[in-house]
Amino acid sequence: MLKYLPGLWVSKLTWLAGCMVCCLGCMNVIAAEAEFPRAWDGHPDLNGVWQALGTAHWDIQDHSAMAGPPAFGAIGAIPPGRGVVVGNTIPYQEWALAQKQQNFENRYTEDPEIKCFLPGVPRATYLPHPFQIIHGDQKIMLVYGFAEASRTIHMDKENPELSPIDSYMGRSHGRWDGDTLVVDAAGFNGQSWFDRAGNFASASLHVVERYTPVNANALMYEATIEDPNVFTRPWTISMPLYRRLEDNARVLEYKCVEFSEEILYGHLRAGADAQEQ
Amino acid sequence: MKHKGLLLLLLLLPLSGQAASISHIQLAAPSPLQAVDWYTRFLDCEAIEGRDEAVHCHGMDIEFDARPILGTTLGTGVDHISFSFPDVAAKMDELERIGVGGLGVRLQRFDDGAVWRDIDGFFVVGFIFDPWGTSIELVQDAAHQGFHHIHLSASDPTATLDRYQAAFGGTRGNVTATLDGLRFDEAWLLASLHETANPASTEGRALDHIAFNVDAIDSAVADIENSGIALQQAPNVPANARGNGRRAFFVSPDNVRLALVEAGWAGMILQESGGDELTQLLDNYEAPMTPWGEPDLQGIWSGDAAHGIRLQRPEEVSADVALSQVEAAARRERGTLQSIWGYEREWRDTTLGYTKTAPLTQVAMIIDPPDGRLPPMTDAAMANRQTGRNRGPAVPAGPEDLSSWVRCITQGLPNHMMPTVYNNGLQIVQGPGTVVIQKEMIHENRIIPIDAAPANDTIKHWLGESRGWWEDTTLVIETRNFNGRSSFQGSSENMVLTERLTRLTTNLLQYQFTVDDPDVWTQPWTAMFPLVLDNAQYDLVEYACHEGNYSMFNILTGARENPRD
Secondary structure (H helix, E strand, O other): OOOOOHHHHHHHHHHHHHHHHHHHHHHHHHHOOOOOOEOOOOOEOOOEEEEEOOOOOOOOOOEOOEOOOHHHHHHHOEOOEOOOEOOOOOOEOHHHHHHHHHHHHOHHHHOOOOOOOOOOOOHHHHOOOOEEEEEOOOEEEEEEOOOOOEEEEEOOOOOOOOOOOOEOOOEEEEEEEOOEEEEEEEOEOOOOEOOOOOOEOOOOOEEEEEEEEEEOOEEEEEEEEEOOOOEOOOEEEEEEEEEOOOOOOOOOOOOOHHHHHHHHHHHHOOOHHHHHO | OOOOOHHHHOOOOOOOOOOOEEEEEEEEOOOHHHHHHHHHHHHOOEEOOOOOOEEEEOOEEEEEEOOOOOOOOOOEOEEEEEEEOOOHHHHHHHHHHHOOOOOOOEEEOOOOOOOOEEOOOOOEEEEEEOOOOOEEEEEOOOOOOEEEEEEEEEOOHHHHHHHHHHHHOOEEEEEEOOEEEEEOOOOEEEEEEOOOOOOEOOOOOOEEEEEEEOOOHHHHHHHHHHOOOOEEEEEEOOOOEOOOOOEEEEEOOOOOEEEEEOOOOOOEOOOOOOOHHHHOOOOOOOOOEOOOOOEOOOEEEEOHHHOOOEOOOOOOOOOOOOOOHHHHHHHHHHHHHHHOOOOOHHHHHHHOHHHHOOOOOOOEOEEEOOOOOOOOEOHHHHHHHHHOOOOOOOOOOOHHHOOOOOOOOOOOOOHHHOOOOOOOEEEEEEEOOEEEEEEOOOOEEEEEEEOOOOOOOOOOEOOOEEEEEEEOOEEEEEEEOEOOOOOOOOOOOOOEEEEEEEEEEOOEEEEEEEEEOOOOEOOOEEEEEEEEEOOOOOOOOOOOOHHHOHHHHHHHHHHHHOOOO
16 A cells, blocks of 8 residues: 555544544553652653663664674674564555665664664654753753754744654654643654664654653653555554653763764774775 | 947937946955955955945955855856956966965866966956955956946846946946956956856845936836836835935846935945943843752853954953944954854855854953963973874874864863854753753763762763852852863863853853863963843754764875875
């Protein structure tokens, strides 16, 4: 199925509605025991250092353990993990599935993460690095622990404004839906992957994220992924985000650019040709 | 240039029977003083007595308007202006030797790389840009030296010249055997087909308008309105005009802004004062607070206005001196041209915010030591400096030999906060107990925890470990644990940087920093400059620097091709 058909959009809505009922149901159960901190305005106070646990950064779908680059032994090997894709299926169009498989084959040279490129959305959220939420009165800022990535979530715009340029991290507008922060992100440049397994989207990507307090130290993160140029229908990922509880929890500066330079520019070093021979 | 004469008598003079002539053309230049200097130095124009914003160029007056420029002349209804020299090849050679650095000359080369060409049926020609984006053609026309022509770019060149002739007079004649033009006393008007037949408006561009003298401006305006062209500006004496002559504006069908001026027009008086209020602290200003009770510094602040302020005060200038607005504009223009002389003028003038804020008149940033100079360096630091230990090799062997900024890693501190020629936006976002400063330039974030304990760890960072606290309404940030790999003026990894951010007015944030680095300087030193709020038109964009760093490939590829390698 290469194109969206009206019928599929109807089924998408049904499917979305079903999912929301399910998720709201489970939230209610958990919310009863939550004492999430409150901000001055009564909304959940999201300030803090957060991090996803798990293996979604390797592969957002179910994956068995797998060898990595042999030189790195068990350090570079890929641990098994349950996927974060609701239903585990990513509804790729036919060509896009082939592209994903090609990305996977070339992952050790083509993955933007290897090159220390800005990670995009939602990938920044579940990279194996902490991120900090700075929750102010006009903007909510997300500062990620990888590649100096950040996002400004505009809470103060009545109407979403188009992104001035396509970008890796897109443009984000937020609003509150009860205790859930809903973020609408678009304006991407199509250069980002979802994980180290080569899952990807195009510049038409539109992500709607939901950050919902579960208890004092956890948020449930859900992101609905929509990209009519790559997928046959919208799909959703879901995972908890945990508060880092250490007293000195910080997002430390991790300027990874210099660690990617050998991969990107190593062949241009003085004497590089001689070494290859 | 003695074409005028009897033919004029034969003309129909449609502006109520008045003879019109070209009064002047108006070019933009943020610093008219420098433009006057440039045109007199390189194109043999002459200063006009009693006027500091205009030159006389062999029959044609050129006025310079002190304002930002929205782009070059190219693509507009006036493609270029032209000067005639007896030997264009020699003149181009002279101009090429001047170079493009500073307020130099930018040559427009032909496809084959040549700087001049003998065009069949025309002249030997060469093209240059002035530093403010006006394209200038040098022609070798023995019959007419000096200012030669204004070259219109039109959808129907013949009809355009007809229209000018009908409105303003002039004589049709042959510039060369095969080229027709409209002759005024001051210069030829020529017209060529615009490449898309749809010229852009000259308004706001490097050449804003052509002004014609008229004897009776009211009836001339009435004639123009009767011909179906709307007036843009009814006749008036603009504020700051030097004389009492009135000026009116309209826009021609080919998108050329035209002015009519009456007798008494004598250009504009440059604004020497009135800009200093920016740096004056408003009494009784109460800094706003966030809803959770911390001083509110949030917004998008720009160092654009401070770009060009030197770090150290020249020894001959005393501490109480400020620049005039004109001098400040000239300084910033000079600084801009020196830093990015290779960039396309049109790119930086249409995309950079700096032209939109008034330049600050502060002479230098260092306020302590009181002499405005960096304190003496320690002996060890001097020795390092002299051996050039911190300098990379001339030909980089690999990425490590290039600066952290070129590598898109960091600008370092305090350089990160300093104004440069573009991407000066700093976004401050606060949450309870945390301040984030995001810099647009190569995208960097500083997370500053408030009232946090010192880290007391051994982790080193490019931008150090910052912690902040409030002193009254001032945000104080102390930063240490630098990795020492992005030095500022020779600073070491042991630098302790103390920054103080104070909101002076709604739109003004004073930024002050103290560098305490006993390994390098014999005493701490302090500098300050203001940041200006720019929420209205500045939205930080993602500067994905490393992702698009073609420079690294180009520099290293070039280095490998270098025979010295």
